[in-house]
Amino acid sequence: xxxxxxxxxxxxxxxxxxxxxxxxxxxxxxxxxxxxxxxxxxxxxxxxxxxxxxxxxxxxxxxxxxxxxxxxxxxxxxxxxxxxxxxxxxxxxxxxxxxxxxxxxxxxxxxxxxxxxxxxxxxxxxxxxxxxxxxxxxxxxxxxxx
Numbered sequence: 001x002x003x004x005x006x007x008x009x010x011x012x013x014x015x016x017x018x019x020x021x022x023x024x025x026x027x028x029x030x031x032x033x034x035x036x037x038x039x040x041x042x043x044x045x046x047x048x049x050x051x052x053x054x055x056x057x058x059x060x061x062x063x064x065x066x067x068x069x070x071x072x073x074x075x076x077x078x079x080x081x082x083x084x085x086x087x088x089x090x091x092x093x094x095x096x097x098x099x100x101x102x103x104x105x106x107x108x109x110x111x112x113x114x115x116x117x118x119x120x121x122x123x124x125x126x127x128x129x130x131x132x133x134x135x136x137x138x139x140x141x142x143x144x145x146x
Contacts, residue, residue: 041097045120048073049127049142050085056138072142080104102129 050071055061071083074095082091093106105115119130127142 041099042076044122045074045097045102045127046076047144048146050145051140052143053141054138055141057136071145073146 048071051064051069053061053063066085069085070090071085071087073079073081073083074097075081078094078096080093080095081089084090093104095105096103100119100121101117102120103115103117105113107113119132121128125144127144129140129142131138131140
């Protein structure tokens with residue numbers, strides 16, 4: 001009878017050990033999958049985008065003159081670089097991105113810090129950014145150029 005109890009105890013210990021190992025493996029998989037999802041917005045927005053059209057709050061879509069087709073570049077180093085249509089750099093700042101909001105931020109020469117938040121979404125290969133002022137808004141439409 002003693003051998004039977006010891007064998008039962010040993011099997012329960014092995015089963016308990018297997019359960020813990022399986023739990024730890026599942027926990028690690030969940031952790032790595034959640035980390036990959038967090039980087040997804042960054043991968044999607046990284047690159048150069050050129051402004052091609054806009055829409056004001058009354059619903060009117062308008063084309064942007066070539067001279068006003070600015071280019072925005074979002075780098076993997078969380079840097080947003082703004083270019084004119086000839087690709088001359090005109091500004092740079094930092095940015096953060098979530099699945100639906102881009103926050104650009106920086107510091108002025110006098111040391112005052114600033115930040116602006118914009119909703120964004122993708123429609124096919126077009127990046128759409130909403131500039132909202134409360135009751136009024138306008139959208140900008142960008143196409144990827146690099």
